[in-house]
Amino acid sequence: MKGIILAGGTGSRLRPATLPISKQLLPVYDKPMIYYPLSVFVQAGIRDVLIITRPEELEMFRKLLGDGSAFGISLSYAPQAAPNGLAEAFIIGEDFVGNSPAALILGDNIFYGEGMAQMCRNAFANAERNEATVFAHEVADPERYGVVSFDNSAKAQSIEEKPLAPKSNWAVTGLYIYDQNVCRHARSITPSKRGELEITDLNRIYLDAGALNVERLGRGFAWLDTGTFDSLHEASSFVRTIELRQGIKIACLEEIALARGFITPDQAEAGAKALGTNEYAAYIMKRVAEARRGHQAL
Numbered sequence: 001m002k003g004i005i006l007a008g009g010t011g012s013r014l015r016p017a018t019l020p021i022s023k024q025l026l027p028v029y030d031k032p033m034i035y036y037p038l039s040v041f042v043q044a045g046i047r048d049v050l051i052i053t054r055p056e057e058l059e060m061f062r063k064l065l066g067d068g069s070a071f072g073i074s075l076s077y078a079p080q081a082a083p084n085g086l087a088e089a090f091i092i093g094e095d096f097v098g099n100s101p102a103a104l105i106l107g108d109n110i111f112y113g114e115g116m117a118q119m120c121r122n123a124f125a126n127a128e129r130n131e132a133t134v135f136a137h138e139v140a141d142p143e144r145y146g147v148v149s150f151d152n153s154a155k156a157q158s159i160e161e162k163p164l165a166p167k168s169n170w171a172v173t174g175l176y177i178y179d180q181n182v183c184r185h186a187r188s189i190t191p192s193k194r195g196e197l198e199i200t201d202l203n204r205i206y207l208d209a210g211a212l213n214v215e216r217l218g219r220g221f222a223w224l225d226t227g228t229f230d231s232l233h234e235a236s237s238f239v240r241t242i243e244l245r246q247g248i249k250i251a252c253l254e255e256i257a258l259a260r261g262f263i264t265p266d267q268a269e270a271g272a273k274a275l276g277t278n279e280y281a282a283y284i285m286k287r288v289a290e291a292r293r294g295h296q297a298l
Contacts, residue, residue, distance in 0.1 A: 001124050001177075002100045003046040005037050006089045007053040007061070007107030008080040013228050022057040024107035025064065026232065029239040030280060031251060032064060033226055037105040038071075039251035040175065042260065044120035046103060047073040050096045052089055053107075055079035070271045071253045072262025085196030090178075090186035099180050101127035104199075106174030106225075110235055111135075112242070112250060113221030123177040126213050132206040133177045133213040136170040137223040145171035146200045148214055156214045159207055161192075161200040170216065172203070173223050179211075254284045258291055265291045 011018030017026065024034045034051075041049055049068065051061055058077050068075030078092050089104055090097065101124065123133035136148050142163075149167035151157045158167060176199065178185075189201045206212040217223060224235045239250050249255065254271050257263045263271075265288045272284035 001046050001048075001127070002093075002097050002102045003041040003049040004089050004093050004096070004102060004104045005034065005041075005049060005051045005107050006080075006086060006104060007034060007051055007057075009083045010054075014232070017229075022053060022060060023226070024053070025057075025060055026226075027236070028110065028226060028232065029236040029243070030249070034061070034064070034107055035253055036110040036251045037107055037174075038065075039253055039256055040105055040111055040116065040120070041103065042071060042073060042253060042256045042262070043117040044103075044124075045117075045260065047262065049073060050076050050078055050093050051107075052078050052080050052092055055081065070263070070267070071257040072260070072267075073257070083196075085191070085194075086199035087186045087189055087197035087202045090183045090202075091197070094183040094187075097180075097183050101177070101179050102182055103175070103177045105176075108226045109174035110224040110226065110239075110251075111173070111175065111217075111221070112224075112238075113217065116221070119215050120175075120177065123213070123215065127177055127179045130179045130181065131211040131213055132179060132182070132203065133215060134203055135173045135175045135215045135217055135223075137173050137217045137221065138169050139171045140169070142166035142169050142171050146203070148172055150214070156207055156212050159200055159203050159212075161198055170214075172200070173217070174225065176203070178202075178206075249280075249283055252280070252283065252287075255287045258287060 007024040011023030014023055025032050065075055126133050143166055146161050147163055147166045148156050148170050149158045185205045189197050192198045226232045226235050243249055254268050258268045268284055269288045272281040275281040
């Protein structure tokens with residue numbers, strides 16, 4: 001399974017803060033925004049990831065994340081010259097994806113909830129059966145999103161982009177998992193009235209073929225986007241509350257990679273030392289010590 005993070009766009013709603021930097025590099029509480037979607041992939045076991053962003057911002061992401069070896073994964077980068085729609089990610093990333101199934105996650109989306117990784121792995125199995133999976137969350141303002149409706153057997157019945165009269169309150173989130181045919185399907189899409197290659201049109205190809213699965217994220221899950229200053233503040237407050245109350249960190253890539261066996265305690269320690277003296281590095285060192293004690297106990 002290949003993974004693509006789409007981290008393009010101009011971040012116009014967050015200007016002037018985004019004039020010199022990508023929106024996805026802004027902090028969400030104690031770590032860059034891009035850590036959160038990347039952590040979804042690492043938790044689910046995706047180790048080959050392409051980050052797509054604006055040409056002038058590629059080096060910023062490389063400086064932050066490097067080649068991914070610090071997290072036991074492989075990272076590559078590709079430019080998106082203009083925001084031509086989410087489905088364009090599979091045209092830009094066609095050589096990267098090759099004949100593999102592929103997952104796409106938006107760089108400004110945050111997912112939190114027990115069992116998210118397993119839901120992704122279930123979707124990987126769907127992809128092996130030439131099916132796609134999207135993840136839906138109930139919202140109060142569905143007209144702002146792609147909306148999926150269901151029949152009496154809870155199977156997806158329709159999917160519409162920002163409908164004036166939504167048929168349900170279930171919004172399609174920014175996480176999508178497809179089979180190996182996704183790049184070919186993306187190339188068959190024509191631009192919408194907005195001039196974009198819509199992800200909803202890509203999803204509709206699978207829906208019309210009876211091959212679209214919808215995982216509903218219930219009350220135990222949080223889905224946050226960070227496209228405005230208010231939503232960015234809300235996301236930071238959410239992360240801060242969880243971390244301070246539970247003593248854990250959300251989307252600590254080194255911790256996740258260590259737990260998954262992608263890196264060793266020595267590698268995690270080296271990464272922490274490279275970050276200098278700060279609370280994030282101290283947290284990694286705490287997890288390293290725990291991992292070493294656990295290994296000794298065996």
